[in-house]
Amino acid sequence: MHCSLFCRVIDNYGDIGVCWRLARQLVHEHGWHVTLWVDDLASFARIAPALDMALACQLLDGIEVRHWADPLPADAAVGDIVIEAFACELPHSYQQAMAAQARRPLWLNLEYLSAEDWVEGCHGLPSPHPRLPLQKYFFFPGFTPRTGGLLCEQALLAERDAWQADTAAQHAYWQARGVPPCPPGGVRYSLFAYDSPAAAQWVQQLAAGSQPVQLLLPMSKVVPDVLQALGLPADAAAGQHYACGQLALYLLPMTDQAGYDRLLWSCDFNMVRGEDSFLRAQWAGRPFAWHIYRQDDDAHIDKLQAFLQHYCHTMPPALATAVQGFMLAWNRNRLTADSWPALLQHWPQWQLHARAWPDKILAGGSLAARLVQFSQIRLQ
Incomplete structure (x- = not known):
């Protein structure tokens, strides 16, 4: 089975991070041949260091990686399955080539992950092309059996x-x-987030707290906020470390995806951003908090609350209240003095919940497995 997967890089790493993981799963676990079209090879190379940005076409980890530049080259083959990631809109010439195939491909729009209720009703729905004899299906990742599932390697x-x-x-x-x-009684936390006043408030609380904390800080948009809040040099670079009260801060360089997984697995708590890191923190089986991408009219808060309804559903009430309060406060940029201490009071319960959570939401199969099944049914 040949799959053409198209990705436009919007927020540096999230879009290509999801597509790169999916491409590898489809190849290594399901035996597909995947051509991954990417418009921004520089961003891609930050999470896949073996990528050669000078090459328009190359084989990487069993995947054919091609630079998506307009117009597409004449040898741009149409796959049996064509996936446009996150409504990236395929070139019109490619759509015409799809329509010209004797056996038209299965066309999927892989949507952003959401826990909102409406996703179940939209997952798998067809959308006829307005001019060409083509039909596109919406494929929604999600947390319930009636969605497209979640990205997780076997x-x-x-x-x-x-x-x-x-x-x-x-x-x-x-x-x-x-x-x-x-140090004795100490903990390790990681922080990978967007710029936020809440991050500044949080690190100040950690520095003034009673527990030794090692904070691992991969280079990202939140770094200037942290440095300013702690009175550290603005030009601090990866590899440097600082001590501020009870807080020991370690600045880390960007890493590949496997390296980031190990960071998450090795920390007691992970603050993460976006979609890809959001899922990887859940697979770590450790307490985590999500800094969701901000949207107009606070639409991101609705998405966050929808996830929290799933995540906190089986928690003891006091823990659920503390988890919801902290994540909502962070994403509203108004971290209160008691939102973090409230979490610490219920930490053992949160650890147990975090450990059991991955098995619960993967019970119906991963996104790649559900996508393969969806494709096989419609290509019979």
Whole structure:
């Protein structure tokens, strides 16, 4: 089965992060041949360092990667399945080529992940092309059996468990990044977020708290807020570290996807942003909070609350209240003095919930498995 997967990079890493994971799953777990068309190879290379940005066509990890530039080259083959990621809009010439095929391809629009109720009713719906004899299907990732599922590799949770049980591997991991062992009673947190006043408030609370905290900070948009809040040099770079009260801050360079997974697996708490990191934090089986991408008219708050309804549904009421309060306060840029301490009071319960959560939401199969099944049914 040949799949042509098209991706326009919108927010640097999220869109291509999802597409790159999906492409690898379709190839390695389901035996598909995948051509991944990407318009921004520079951003792609930040999470896939082996990518050669000078090449318009290359084979990377079993996937044919091609630079999406207009017009598409004459040898742009039409796959049996064509996926446009996140409504990126295929070139008109390519749509015409699809319509000209003796057996027209299955055309899917892979949508953004949402936990909102309406997703179940829209997942899998067809949309006829206004001019060409083509039909596009909407494929919605989601948290329930009536959606397209969630991106997660078949062996990922077993790999996570093995990593979290291997203290020697974790020690070597931290040593390679210049991070010393945690002091007695200390914890490790990671922060990968958008710029936010809440981040400044949070790190100030950690620095003034009673517990030693090692904060791992990959280079991202939130770094200037953290540095300013702690009175640190604005030009601080990856590889540097600072001590501020109870907070030890370590600035990390960007890493590939496997490296970021290990960071999440190795921390006690992860603050993450966007869609791809949001899911990877859940697979880590550790407490996490989500900095969702801000939208006009606070539409992102509705999306956050829809997720929290799922995530907190089986939590003890006091924990659910604390988790919802912290995430909503962060995303409204109004972190209160008690929102973080309220979470700490229920930490053991949150750890148990976080550990059980991945198995619960993967019970109906991963996104890649559901996409393959959806495609097989419609191409019979």
